[in-house]
Amino acid sequence: MLHLYDQIEAAAAAIRGQWPGGKPRVGIILGTGIGPLAEKIEVEASIDYAAIPHFLKPTATGHKGRLVCGKLNGASVMAMEGRFHAYEGYPLDAITLPVRVMKALGCELLIVTNACGGMNPNFACGDIMVIDDHINLMGSNPLVGINDDRLGPRFPDMARPYDPELIDRAQAIARREDFPAHKGVFVAVQGPNLETRAEYRFLRLIGADAVGMSTVPEVLVAVHAGLRILGLSIVTDVCFPDALKPVDVAEIIATANEAEPKLRKIILGILADFAT
Amino acid sequence: MDTISQQVERAAAAIQAHGHPRPRVGIILGTGLSDFAHEIESLLELPYDEIPGFVAPTAPTHRGLLILGRIAGVPIVAMAGRCHGYEGHSAAQIAFPVRVLCELGVKTMIISNACGGMNPDYRVGDLMLVEDQINFTFASPLVGMIDESTGPHFTDMSAPFDRELLDRAAAIARREDFVAHRGVYVGVLGPNYETRAEYRMFRRLGTDAVGMSTVHEVIAARQCGLCVLALSVVTNECRPEALSGAKSSEVEHVATTAAPKVRAIIRGIVAGL
Numbered sequence: 190m191l192h193l194y195d196q197i198e199a200a201a202a203a204i205r206g207q208w209p210g211g212k213p214r215v216g217i218i219l220g221t222g223i224g225p226l227a228e229k230i231e232v233e234a235s236i237d238y239a240a241i242p243h244f245l246k247p248t249a250t251g252h253k254g255r256l257v258c259g260k261l262n263g264a265s266v267m268a269m270e271g272r273f274h275a276y277e278g279y280p281l282d283a284i285t286l287p288v289r290v291m292k293a294l295g296c297e298l299l300i301v302t303n304a305c306g307g308m309n310p311n312f313a314c315g316d317i318m319v320i321d322d323h324i325n326l327m328g329s330n331p332l333v334g335i336n337d338d339r340l341g342p343r344f345p346d347m348a349r350p351y352d353p354e355l356i357d358r359a360q361a362i363a364r365r366e367d368f369p370a371h372k373g374v375f376v377a378v379q380g381p382n383l384e385t386r387a388e389y390r391f392l393r394l395i396g397a398d399a400v401g402m403s404t405v406p407e408v409l410v411a412v413h414a415g416l417r418i419l420g421l422s423i424v425t426d427v428c429f430p431d432a433l434k435p436v437d438v439a440e441i442i443a444t445a446n447e448a449e450p451k452l453r454k455i456i457l458g459i460l461a462d463f464a465t
Numbered sequence: 466m467d468t469i470s471q472q473v474e475r476a477a478a479a480i481q482a483h484g485h486p487r488p489r490v491g492i493i494l495g496t497g498l499s500d501f502a503h504e505i506e507s508l509l510e511l512p513y514d515e516i517p518g519f520v521a522p523t524a525p526t527h528r529g530l531l532i533l534g535r536i537a538g539v540p541i542v543a544m545a546g547r548c549h550g551y552e553g554h555s556a557a558q559i560a561f562p563v564r565v566l567c568e569l570g571v572k573t574m575i576i577s578n579a580c581g582g583m584n585p586d587y588r589v590g591d592l593m594l595v596e597d598q599i600n601f602t603f604a605s606p607l608v609g610m611i612d613e614s615t616g617p618h619f620t621d622m623s624a625p626f627d628r629e630l631l632d633r634a635a636a637i638a639r640r641e642d643f644v645a646h647r648g649v650y651v652g653v654l655g656p657n658y659e660t661r662a663e664y665r666m667f668r669r670l671g672t673d674a675v676g677m678s679t680v681h682e683v684i685a686a687r688q689c690g691l692c693v694l695a696l697s698v699v700t701n702e703c704r705p706e707a708l709s710g711a712k713s714s715e716v717e718h719v720a721t722t723a724a725p726k727v728r729a730i731i732r733g734i735v736a737g738l
Contacts, residue, residue, distance in 0.1 A: 328654075348709065
């Protein structure tokens with residue numbers, strides 16, 4: 190991890206150069222199909238990842254590869270339109286570098302979103318899940334390596350990675366807006382294949398409500414960096430092992446796009462508290 | 466590139482060059498046990514960087530010294546400090562010193578560690594005698610070792626922990642009047658502590674304690690045909706329904722406080738050999 194410090198500095202400097210006077214309080218990672226939220230930002234700077242040193246090039250479907258900086262509901266934010274995944278073949282420390290850059294630029298909160306497969310039988314397609322906790326089943330960890338104590342502790346605690354107060358706030362917003370937002374456990378796998386029926390049964394057995402191929406690496410790094418975290422998933426397909434249908438990626442993206450307004454309401458509601 | 470057997474032989478030769486008697490017992494001293502050297506007579510301390518193929522540990526309280534000497538007259542070799550997967554080392558690298566200890570003549574391995582106790586019967590400071598393990602690190606030190614020069618590629622793990630040593634360790638704990646549970650250890654990569662959901666998962670999987678070491682060393686030791694005893698110090702209680710944050714300074718403190726229990730068992734086991 191000792192190589193990261195200089196990379197963070199270089200990336201942060203490039204962003205500061207393009208966004209003079211930018212003082213973000215919230216970093217947002219927009220997952221699959223959730224990109225449209227970026228259009229609501231009063232843009233002060235829009236930076237291609239290619240112009241930021243050490244940022245990767247997203248290859249995943251529906252991920253643009255642009256950092257959008259500006260005001261969203263009064264709060265100063267930097268939003269990643271497009272994220273990186275382990276299944277793209279990228280190492281986890283590079284995937285999670287943007288989170289460290291958010292911290293370096295002054296962010297206090299990370300809002301991380303994704304599209305997930307719902308395994309809890311109470312979940313329906315298009316529902317929101319507010320992440321209460323996670324299981325890392327990716328087989329790897331972005332914090333492996335010699336620890337850089339300037340960035341965070343050697344053995345970060347994971348008793349409460351997701352901010353309980355923000356979970357409550359998110360659910361209150363969903364109630365007020367009259368749509369379901371379940372609280373649940375997200376399990377992260379490497380992918381890229383979708384799970385077998387036997388794997389879905391196994392993931393339920395170990396206590397997970399939803400499964401996805403992202404988010405956990407960014408959250409581990411955000412905890413390491415001392416950020417508050419809100420994790421929001423859109424249930425884009427339901428994975429009931431005894432009535433499993435083949436997955437259609439176009440359908441997943443369409444479902445995410447349809448559910449995006451719900452997610453937006455939660456995010457805008459939360460951001461109101463971070464207005465500057 | 467050298468084969469693993471050649472690397473093992475070279476490391477063993479570098480150690481044997483110092484002319485100590487062939488050790489019969491190998492000991493890995495986990496977190497909090499770095500002062501164990503005081504127990505060892507006529508000792509010789511070799512820094513890891515003087516042994517080809519050994520890597521210096523970066524983990525807190527891990528010194529990075531190989532200690533040769535005697536306990537109760539029995540020649541032993543002890544590792545003060547080990548390397549971990551979370552430091553960026555491969556499973557094969559982590560297990561390498563065990564192979565070298567075997568080459569030196571060791572027949573019995575005693576492996577200690579600090580663990581998080583998930584079984585609700587466990588209290589901070591208790592010992593757990595590892596009765597079985599689950600390797601949840603997504604890696605194995607045996608991957609790619611198809612030449613079988615160091616032992617069978619498909620190593621049997623039906624009973625990796627020696628039953629007789631377990632019974633003797635339990636008897637020592639009774640005699641010395643401290644608690645020593647028997648339980649299943651799950652080895653994870655780390656370095657973060659577990660989430661509540663992960664602790665629940667590990668309980669459902671049938672494990673009692675979780676830690677970031679040991680499993681690769683045990684697998685390699687079994688491949689080499691060694692008798693294995695593993696001892697875990699419960700340094701924190703992991704109760705998902707009432708989880709308080711874990712602090713590595715507390716873990717180190719508890720491990721140090723409980724060290725006399727581990728020492729008593731090591732001493733008793735070695736003396737009985």
